[in-house]
Amino acid sequence: MGISRRAFLERVGKAGGYGALFVTMQGLGLLAAAQAYAGPPDLPPGSGKGVKVVVLGGGIAGLVSAYELRKAGYEVTVLEARERPGGRVWSIRRGTTVVQEGRPDQYVDWDEGRHHYFNAGPARIPQTHHAILGYCRDLKVPLEVMVNANRLAKLDFGGKVVTNAQATNDTRGAFAELLAKSIDRGALDQELTGLDKGRLIGFLSAYGDLTPQKVYGGSVRSGFKDWPGGYQHPPTAADPLKLKDMMDARFWGISLLFEEIIDMQATMLQPVGGMDRIAYALADAVQPSLRYGAVVREIRREGRGRASPSPTPPEPRHSTPTM
Ligand SMILES: Cc1cc2nc3c(=O)[nH]c(=O)nc-3n(C[C@H](O)[C@H](O)[C@H](O)COP(=O)(O)OP(=O)(O)OC[C@H]3O[C@@H](n4cnc5c(N)ncnc54)[C@H](O)[C@@H]3O)c2cc1C
Incomplete structure (x- = not known):
């Protein structure tokens, strides 16, 4: 039995909703959708002469x-x-009022100081975010390194608290030992030549800090049981976590992999003095165009189909941080 394209699409829409229909129509070549694009806009100087544009919202995208x-x-x-300016890009510091609905406002009374701020929204700029880094360069917003991960941060391991360093290195050691054992027992003979097996064992010994017997018995990479005390007193490694306990541990979720996400990898950057320095620099650059306190309540279509937003005065209460 044949089915028309229209009937097919209707059924896709009923079964999977708008999202499914959208993707299906794209797949059938019925809907041209622009690819997401994050490069510089193709706007030659002077190309907008005589054209008026209203941007709704002075967050980082609007700016x-x-x-x-x-x-x-x-x-x-x-x-x-x-x-x-800035929207979600919001750094709070002395003088900021945090306005809350249904609970008391909070006033920031910290000391003044270049580093006495808290990024209540975004805090990190990955080194791969070339666009925003480009604006920092253009607008001369100074950047500094932001430490995104701490190997001595504590992870809750089913009630037992261990450092990220121990969780990471004991996991690595346990896996290296397992893989070395598998190789020794011939489990990978199909995949590896004798030479490659030797090379891989060599790597695993270093990677997992294995003993010459290819056993992981703990590593000073995970921390110390006895701390180093000079030449006569070398450190001893913390007792390793047991593989079974690690299998049951919650830190084998995202905790150990967080730094592997490309946007979380070192080197991470931040503007000196707070993330909102970028928003304020952009706001300075477009100052004559900016209207604060302008809440857009509706967009009307007029005459030839042009849209016209109608800003109205904002509610009386604002959150108004000072610079
Ligand atoms: C806690 C937190 C942490 C984050 N961490 C990071 C990070 O580390 N790195 C990163 O890259 N990203 C991070 N993000 C994401 C990043 O903050 C956002 O993607 C980005 O700020 C969004 O910018 P925007 O301009 O699209 O939207 P917004 O910042 O939301 O801007 C929208 C603007 O529109 C205004 N507006 C809304 N309605 C109206 C109206 N009716 N009339 C007039 N104006 C209106 C708002 O006041 C606001 O200023 C984080 C976000 C949060 C909340």
Whole structure:
């Protein structure tokens, strides 16, 4: 029995909803969808001359849009509901008021100081985020290294608390021992030549800090039972965690893999003085276009189909951090 394309798509929509229908139509070549693009916009200087654009929201996306559009000659207005730029990019410091619904406001009364701030939103810029790093360079926002991971941070191991260093290195040691045993017992003879087996055992010994008998008996990489006390007193390694206990441990979830995510890998960067330095630098660059306290309540279609946002005065209460 044949089925028309329309009937087929109707059924996909009923079964899988909008998302499924969208992807199916893309797959059938019925819907041209632009590929996500994160490179520099193709906006030659002067290409926007005589064109007015309203940007809704002065978060980092709105600010960057306004910055690029202005460079191309567009006449830009950014309508931002709050009294500050950045949106979720929000660094709090002395003088900031955190306005809360249904609970008392909080006032930040920390000492003044270049490092006395807290990034309440984004805090890290991966070195692979070339676009935002490019804006930092253009706008002369100084950056510094941000330490994203701490090997001596503690992980809760079913009630027993161990350092990330111990969890990581004991896992590595246990796996290296298992793999070395498998190789010795011939389990990988199909996959490896004799030479390769020797090479891999050599690597595993170093990788897992195995003994010459190819056993993992703990490693000073995981921490110390006896701390080093000079030449006469070399350290001894912390007792290793048991493989069975590690199998049951929650740290074998994301905890040990967090730093492997490409966006979490060192070197991580941050603006000196708070993440909002980028938002304020962009805001300075587009200043004549910015309107704070402008809450967009509706977008109306007019005459020839143009959209026209109508900002109205904001609610009386704002969260208004100071710089
Ligand atoms: C806790 C936290 C941690 C994060 N950590 C990181 C990180 O480390 N690294 C990273 O890269 N990303 C991180 N992110 C994600 C990043 O903050 C966001 O992706 C980014 O800030 C979003 O920017 P945006 O401009 O799209 O949206 P927003 O920042 O939400 O900006 C939207 C703007 O629109 C305004 N607005 C909304 N409605 C109206 C209206 N009706 N009228 C007028 N104005 C309006 C808002 O006030 C706001 O200023 C984090 C986010 C959070 C919340």
